[in-house]
Amino acid sequence: MNRAFKFSLVMVLALMMILAGCGNKKENAGGNGAASNTGAGNTQTSDEAKKGADIKVGLVTDIGGVNDKSFNQSSWEALEALSKEQGIQHKYLQSNSSADYIPNLNQFVQGGYNLTWAIGFDLGDALKQVADANPNANLAIIDSVVDAPNVESITFAENEGAFLVGVVAGMTTKTNKVGFIGGAESPVIKRFEVGFQAGVKAVNPNAEVIPTYAGAYDKPDVGKSLASQLYNDGADIIFPAAGQTGNGVFNEAKARNNAGGTKVWVIGVDKDQSLEFGDDVTLTSMIKRVDVAVKNVTQQVIDGTFKGGTVTNLTLKDDGVGLPETSKKNVSQEILDKVEEYKQKIISGEITVPAE
Missing domain, CATH: 3.40.50.2300 (Response regulator)
Structure with missing residues (x-):
């Protein structure tokens, strides 16, 4: 009886430790600014609450650079805003010459990015080559039309x-x-x-x-x-x-x-x-409205509605240009x-x- 009692006591203590450990794990899951879903009895981290947290978007500039105070900068600022709003992961590569276009685009495509942007008319030929070689990649370009089923082309009036x-x-x-x-x-x-x-x-x-x-x-x-x-x-x-x-x-x-x-x-x-x-x-x-175009197409990738092979021309009627x-x-x-x-x-x- 004494041996059985000792064995039972050990089992009770072990069970208490297991239950305590489970309680600690649940508490940690809700820490670090987590959003709590009290109605469902679940916890959710702030990153999980952002729809685009698992989306990676790359942006390749033309030789004007990301701080050109013009359309490259507008494009990057749009991705910055989406990062804050929906948690997308984003990165840019700046092209110092036209020889950088294909390597920069390929870096994102081969890195498994969900969307790669080419910003500027000059990147059109390079993007066409990358699109043909990587038919499963999602690609988009500003200011040029690239005829490929996996590219969305955005132009303006x-x-x-x-x-x-x-x-x-x-x-x-x-x-x-x-x-x-x-x-x-x-x-x-x-x-x-x-x-x-x-x-x-x-x-x-x-x-x-x-x-x-x-x-x-x-x-x-x-x-x-x-x-x-x-x-x-x-x-x-x-x-x-x-x-x-x-x-x-x-x-x-x-x-x-x-x-x-x-x-x-x-x-x-x-x-x-x-x-x-x-x-x-x-x-x-x-x-x-380059920023609006970049946000809209990137949102399609987040939502799973990306429309490759399309051309969108934004005009005065669309509020695509103006003062x-x-x-x-x-x-x-x-x-x-x-x-x-x-x-x-x-x-x-x-x-x-x-x-x-």
């Missing part, structure tokens, strides 16, 4: 947005000379140029639009030099569509305005660039009313803005 800032420039210029600085010549940048010219001429047939190209998206010193020439030639407003190269245009304008003399302006591109360079030099900006609310700081209500008038005519089809 830059010509329509550029027309509207052309209206602003044509009604604001005091010298009747305005400039346009493109990065490298491409169909995308050409849409900016011809749309801008059409907008200026629509409201000011006597104004001269002087276009020039930098040949690069990552040369702010070149942008500054070209802006200096245009301002010296009498332009008082310049619209750059040149990525980081356009930052040099702002630098030149700021230097001139600080020195006194004729007031000069810059029209921002892709983002509301007054937030970066200030209202004293930014007349308005032509916004491309920011901050425009009212430097643009008169009369001019903004004229902008709205033309916007509605473009949306209705009364006006067709040239694209090339």
Whole structure:
């Protein structure tokens, strides 16, 4: 009896230790800021509560870089926001030359990322090669159309947005000379140029639009030099569509305005660039909702509804391009009313803005 009693006591103590251990594990599962699902009697960590916690998204920039204060930056900021909202894992690779495009894209694809973004027209050919070689990968591109069943292509009606800032420039210029600085010549940048010219001429047939190209998206010193020439030639407003190269245009304008003399302006591109360079030099900006496009397609991957093989063109009607609310700081209500008038005519089809 004594031996049986001792054996029973050992079993009771062992059972108590097991139960205590289970209790501790359950408590730890709910620690570290965990969200509790009291109705179901379960616990859930904050990461588990975020729908995209298991989703990995990679982004490859063109040579303008992720801090170009333009469309690369807008794209990255969209992924940053999704990381905070839904917990996606995200990373970017910056391309220093076109030779980096395929290796950078492949790094994400071969790394098992759920979605790989190519940002910019220049990455189109590289993405096509990667898409064909990796048919099971989910891929997406901004500003180019890639014909592949696993690629979503997002383009914008830059010509329509550029027309509207052309209206602003044509009604604001005091010298009747305005400039346009493109990065490298491409169909995308050409849409900016011809749309801008059409907008200026629509409201000011006597104004001269002087276009020039930098040949690069990552040369702010070149942008500054070209802006200096245009301002010296009498332009008082310049619209750059040149990525980081356009930052040099702002630098030149700021230097001139600080020195006194004729007031000069810059029209921002892709983002509301007054937030970066200030209202004293930014007349308005032509916004491309790249951030919205990146968030929407990435959300499809999170939701399991990715639509490869599709092309989406975002227009004025879609609110894909337009002017920011901050425009009212430097643009008169009369001019903004004229902008709205033309916007509605473009949306209705009364006006067709040239694209090339």
